[in-house]
Amino acid sequence: MAAITASMVSELRQATGAGMMDCKAALTETGGDIEAAVDWLRKKGLAKAAKKAGRVAAEGLVGIAVSGTRGVVVEVNSETDFVARNEQFQELVRSVAGVALGGNGDVEALKNAAHPAGGTVQEAVANAVATVGENMTLRRVGLLNVSQGVVASYMHNSVGDGLGKIGVLVALESSGNAEALQAIGRQVAMHIAATNPQGLDGNSIDPAIVERERAVLADKARSSGKPEAVIEKIVESGIKTFFKEVTLVDQPFVHDSSKTVAQAVNEAAKAAGAPIVLKGYLRFGLGEGIEKETSDFAAEVAAAAGGNA
Structure with missing residues (x-):
């Protein structure tokens, strides 16, 4: 087998736009044959994905997966909301969230984790790009867990189980009744979705x-x-x-503005039968922080017509 050199990897990257590790894997699989490596990447959907990577993906879905004292939230972006309504894309996001539930909350580690359908999560995303024909990106992942208690969740603008536009997780540490903890946790998560606090308390700002x-x-x-x-x-x-x-704990509770969120949680401790500590929260709003491209449709038409009305 021919030795895989840095220049070979660089040449393949320039030809396909695929990632360095993917190019190295392709060359290894094909014995250093550049043309065969290009075909290998195309079959994997990685070359096609790379060609679309420059297009802004600001739509898509937020996905949530929760299991007892552990919860994750992920954001997978697509170029259009139309694709986000596609069942195949929804299943992709749901499966990525499921994989993330067993991870450490690091997005790069998640991309390289094994996907249930085979290959890695990143390869599953690339395959979806090749099938659907839009750029897609696994943008971020967040993890919350507690030693005892619950991680509650809420999904705003839900399009399916655990899928939507704004996903919130709330970590409550307590030895109290799990059902009571879930009830107050969901209410706090709904509050966070509505108010988007900058931090848990003053120390976190x-x-x-x-x-x-x-x-x-x-x-x-x-x-x-x-x-x-x-x-x-x-x-x-x-x-x-x-x-x-x-700050979350000091905000007037949206379900009862006569009390703060902290006061509402303390009152809920009575129903739970034990003190409750609000350990943290995560709020993922779809596309937040992504600079979306804007266009003047009339100007585009005029330009296509050579500027003539």
Whole structure:
């Protein structure tokens, strides 16, 4: 067998756009034959996938899988919402979430994990790209677990079991009744889906964000003529108000605005029969943070017609 060199891998990557490890595997399987390696990648769907990789995939689905004290949420993107309604794509996302449930929450590890249909998760995504004809990406994965208690979930804009547009997990640590924990956990998850808090509590907010808020509050008080002696008190009061707006535990509970989320969880502990600690949460909103391409349809038509009306 011919030795697989870096230049051979580079040549194959340029020809197909496939990943380095995929190219190395293709060359190994074909004894270093470049043309055969190209065909090998095409059969795997990896070359086709690479050609579509430049297209923005901001649609798709969020998937959730939960088992007792462990839960995961994944985001798999497609180019159009039409594909997201496809049963094959939905089953892909559901299967990826299932694999992620046994993983460590690392997206690269998940891509390289074994897929139930054979091969890796990344190969399963690439095969779907080749079949459907749209770019798809496994964008991210999140994991929550507790030593005892539950991981509750909620899916907003659900299109199927564990699939939708906004997926939320809530980790509650407690020795209390699991059914009662699931009930309050789901309510808190629904709250998170609606309010999208920036953090669990004040300590989880980026200090830079807090300092920026302090600076804004101080400048505002100073510009209104407040004496320096009272500005600090005004700033501290403003920070408390800020935390009530952006931190989960301090937000007014959407199911009963007369109490905070923390108070609602403490009250639920009575029904559960044991104290409840809100350990953490994850909220995945489909496509958040992805810069979507915008286009002027009229301009595209005019350009296609050579600019003539």
